Every structure is written in C-alpha cells, then in structure tokens.
Amino acid sequence: MANKIYDEKYPVSYPMHGAGGKTGDWRLLTPRIDREKCSKCMLCWVYCPDAVIDRETLEIDYEYCKGCGICARECPRKAIVMIREEE
Amino acid sequence: MKTILDTGCHIVAQAAKSAKVDFVSAYPITPQTSVVEEIASMVQRGEIDCRFLPVEGEHSAMAACVAAAATGARTFTATSSQGLLYMHEVLHMASGCRFPIVMANVNRGVFAPWTIWVDHQDSLSQRDTGWLQYYCASLQEVFDTIIQAYKVAEQIKIPIMVNLDGFVLSHCVMAVQIPDQEIIDRFLPTVEPAWRFDPQNPTSYVSVTGPDLYEGFRTSLHQDQLKALDLMVQAAREYQELTGLYHGDLLDLYRCDDANTFVFAMGSMAEELKLSVDILREEGIKIGLIRLRVFRPFPKEAISKVLPEDATVVVLDRNFAFGHEGGILFSELKDALFTRRDNVRLLNQIMGIGGIDLTYQYMAEQVKNLLGL
C-alpha cells in the first residue's frame, strides 16, 4: 500500500511533524524531569498527547510541549514538576 | 444454477454467503431475526469464511461494520424498523467514511404505537443519510440485488441499503435461483479498496475537518450518489448477461408502452399491482405500472422518460410525509417532474400502513376511485 495514490474521497490524515503549528507557544507551565527520582517507567512517554518526550533520552521537545501537565500528573514517582518560567 | 425454496430472511443470508462477506455484525429484531440466526449458523458450521460479531444493539452493529470496512473487509449487516432508527447516527458515519457496506433492511412500521408489520417509514426516514436505497418485490430480486449492491457500492464507495417488506417477503417462501459461485465471483471479484487502515503505514481517518475541506468531502458524496445511477444500470445489465436474471434496472415497467395512466409504487405492493393493472386494462383503462427499484439516488430522468405529456400518475405511498401533503414518494415525484411544463397530473393515496394487506382487487378499486371512475 505504501506507494498507493489515495483517492480524494477519503478523509485521511497522515502523521507529520508539527501539523498543529508550534504548540510550544501555548505553554504557561513547563515540565522538568528530576532524573534522580525518575525510574524510567516511560509512563510520561506513553501519556504525552503531543509525543514530545523522547523514547530514548526522555528529553522534552519544548518547541512543541504545550505545557498541559499530563506527564507530571501521571508520573508515579512525582519526578516531573511544572514550573513557571520567568523571562 | 440451482433452485432453492426458502424464506426471505434465509435468502438474505444466502446472498451474504454468495457475496463471500468477510465480516457481519448484527442485532436481531423482528422480522429480520432469522437473517442473523442463519448467518451466525453458517459461520458456526464453517460454511462461510466470515467473522460474526454479536453486539448489544444496532448502533454498535453499524459501528462494528464501519470499523471492519476500514480494514478493507467486505461487510454486511441486516436490521429493521427501530433497529434502523437506532443506527441513524452511524449511517451518516458509514457514508461519510465512504465505506461500501451493504445492509438488508426488512421494512417494518415504526413505534409508536408498537407494530411489527410492514410499511416503508423506517427506511424512507433515512433518506438523507447518504446511503443508496434499493426496494425489492420478490425473493429472487432480494438475492440478485444484494449481489448487485456490492458491485455498485464497491465501485462508487457508498454504502447501500437493500429493502424488503417485513413478513410479506421476509417470512414468505419462494423459489429462488442461485447462480453458480463461479459466475457470482466473476460478477463480483474481490477488490482492493483505494484506502484502508494499514499498520505499516499509519494514518488517522475522518478527524476534525475545517470548513476549507469539509464541504468538499460532502459535495463529493452527493455527486457520487448521482453517478451511482449509471453504475446501477450497468450492474443490472451485466448480472442479466451472466445469469439471465433481471428485474428492471432503476425501474421495473409493466404494460407502460401505450399507457397514458400510470401507477407508481415500490416494494411487494408494486408486484401485486401488476395484477391490478391487468384488471384495469380489461376495463379499457390504458394503464401501466412504474415500480421503483431504486429510491436513492432518485431516478428522475428515467421516470420522466416513461411519462407522455398528458400522463396521469397515481402514486401509492406506504409511508407518511408528516406535515406535508401526500406521502414521501408523491413529494419526490412532484419535485422530479417540476421542471416539466406540461400536463402531467399526479394523484396520491397513502395505504398499507402498519401491515394492512394490499390485495390487487383493493388497489385496483382505490386506483379507480382516485381516477374518478
């Protein structure tokens, strides 16, 4: 199917980088991971709705992290805190 | 070709089997129940290579069919009356998704008050869901139309409802010719859909669509509905070439050639009307029958072509268009003929609601009354 030209009748959406724009602009609170507390359970990676947490390094891509706080809420070790960034 | 003797519900199941459906999800409801029982038994006996998913209601049945169709499976379901009404929301989803689902609907009046007998209120209430609609007059036609429906649906990518009258067709036994499987396979080959879910190439489907794109998808559904008319004619003709079986393409015309008066109806009552036409012909009335096989898309051109400029058309409706003069077929026909500035005269009667028996004698009398004879 990979090379198939899709029919225009079908409302298909394809995965792409930043389809909704730079959602990092929306952020009021910023998640910070405390590596000492983190057990690498990967729940934050699973739950992040914007898929901005890297699967290998757990680095957060702040260009697209919208600051929703779901990662902090789900972290069982309370290793993620949401902080207010000052100018 | 073999001939079998069975009930309408079992013939529907046989048609699903002959169409080699991959997936069926359905919920039983009178008078469609034995369609579901028969398909479930066929799957259990290993007679068809098909997944059967029992669900807790019709809304889920159609949702399951939509999901199965999204994987490219040839998908079937059947329902009736309240079940069809309960599916209403998901009917819009199926057509908007452009999935070629075929569904048999056993026509039954709607609640309230409770009834289990035939009229056409259930399916006609789904007129604007984007589905195509056939109406059948015999069990042979039910079988043949389900096969033809898959052909058309898979070409134009719109779901199709095949309607048959509750009890009058669903529970009556008739002889039906079943074409050899090899012939059906030739008519209805397996097709690879232009799009389906593919785990190797992830996509999401029918997500939030802005005003810039939404109208385009809806317009294309509307335009393709109209294009289906030609495909339905082709399917009927090609099926006839292969099997010798034919029931008309968009219309079934009876004694129309020299007629100036016409009865216009659909479903089993229209088959019975052929006998009424014979009686009225004997009395010297130049009358013919136009039996509508296809209600959506509405075959406006085909009907108009049959009617001479001084035609009188008696429309017999087995439904109500509440709050509007006459039944739904009457409104549709009036609308279709509006641009003709000639002397076509339309008369209308609503009859046979909630299973009132429509004998050919009764209908001949009613037609005469309407004509003032």
Ligand code: SF4
């Ligand atoms: S705040 Fe929201 S978007 Fe940002 S990393 Fe956490 S879950 Fe993802």
Ligand code: SF4
């Ligand atoms: S959820 Fe918390 S503990 Fe688990 S990997 Fe993420 S930061 Fe670490």
